[in-house]
Amino acid sequence: MLGVRALFGIGLLVTSRGGSVLTHTGACAHVSSNIYSKGLAHRQACTMANTIKYLGQEEAQHIDEELFNEYSFSVDQLMELAGLSCATAVSKGYPLQSLLKSPPRVLVICGPGNNGGDGLVCARHLKLFGYEPSVLYPKRPNKQLFLNLTTQCEKMDISFLTEMPEADVIDEVYNLVVDAIFGFSFKGAVREPFGDILSQLKKITVPIASVDIPSGWDVENGCPDGIQPDMLISLTAPKKAANHFKGRYHFLGGRFVPPALEKKFQLNLPPYADTDCVYQLN
């Protein structure tokens, strides 16, 4: 193969492709390059899950910056993939046929930043997957990206609530809540109306699926009296707070990390199966 490529002549930007492919799988040296034997991959993944890196807050921010600055990804792009991962994880953990309430209503609570944006994308994909999401989006940033994502949801007939329902109403009407309030940049005190929202969430009995970080938790140390989600969808790589996660489902999503970035930060990400955009960590 290499011989034939050499015939292509000068100026051909072919790197040692074979080498870099091996490097990609090299991080998990015992995983064969043919990942198509799913059973094998799963067993190996269980041992590998222990070696995945759990990020601190600053590290998570550095990775984000590098994705945008060095790798030229745009927020729109990554947000689309993140939101899609969240919707996919939700449908794996809470498949339509398993829901107790009909119609398959889901409440998506979106915060004031990028985590909220992930939630908007997630809501749109949940709708396409057959769920009936409603969005609560009390604090909307005045940026084009978020205005556009909101319009996309509205045009998909996703209703936007005007206020946070009481815990007992949530339990009655919705099958689950997607928590897309605060992400890995969260620091300090919780401003209203989110304080009130989080206290309602502590009282509900339907499951909560948190996007990236359970909202209100310290990104590294968790929060013993904070909300206790049933599902956590870690984006890009899990953060240290995930060590305190006690729910049933921990998914990894955001399958867009370039191999070089993964290596640089020694993320040791597990091998996603086939073309899946989520990977179940527990």
Next chain:
Amino acid sequence: MNHSSNEKEPETIEPLRYISKTEVATIETELLRDYRFGQQQLIEIWGHACAIAITKVCEVNTNYTVHRCDLHNSLYLPLPEYEPTIFYPKRSPQSLHQDFTVQCEKMDIPFLSYLPTEVQLLNDAYNLVIDAILGPETDHKEVKEPYAGMLVTLKQVKIPIVSVDVPSGWDVDEPAKDGINPEVLISLTAPKKCATGFSGKHFLAGRFLPYDIQKKYELNLPEFPGTECVIEL
């Protein structure tokens, strides 16, 4: 009760619509203007779905060459262990496309500096060619260089061609008589008129179209299984 021998007859399902060149343009304008989708977002969705469709046609560890604008779907191909090589002769000055180029370069995806006209070289080095050269917005009657030359080469390769959206050089509204002959077609959003009667493998990729648009244009899109964004037609 009258039962036919076929238990579940889908008599009420309307057939999938194959859309025209003008409809493609109108739908895209609506998506951008009224539904506020972004260009980058749409390309991300299409590229992602395309890459998934490609994995359904070929095995792992194959080498590819990708032509031009769908840089995007080549970003995904290394993830499931494929080895794409890109040929991107006319770089768009749009920063959007420049960003996609950087993303590919940073994923160690090699870019060819020229496309060999010696077809045997392509046949030997690659398992498959992804044709993402010309889309439905081009005027098939006026294909300029270097694309005209590339199409001549593509007509001669023995390895399979996978065309993205519209086989390059084809009239969007009619099947081509002497154009390139892809084995696989991946239609984006909805199939185009030229794909009617396409004899190769035909996939529909991209699951994002709002229901209102689907209804307005009577697209009658098939139901995607589970959370899949690709379906074989």
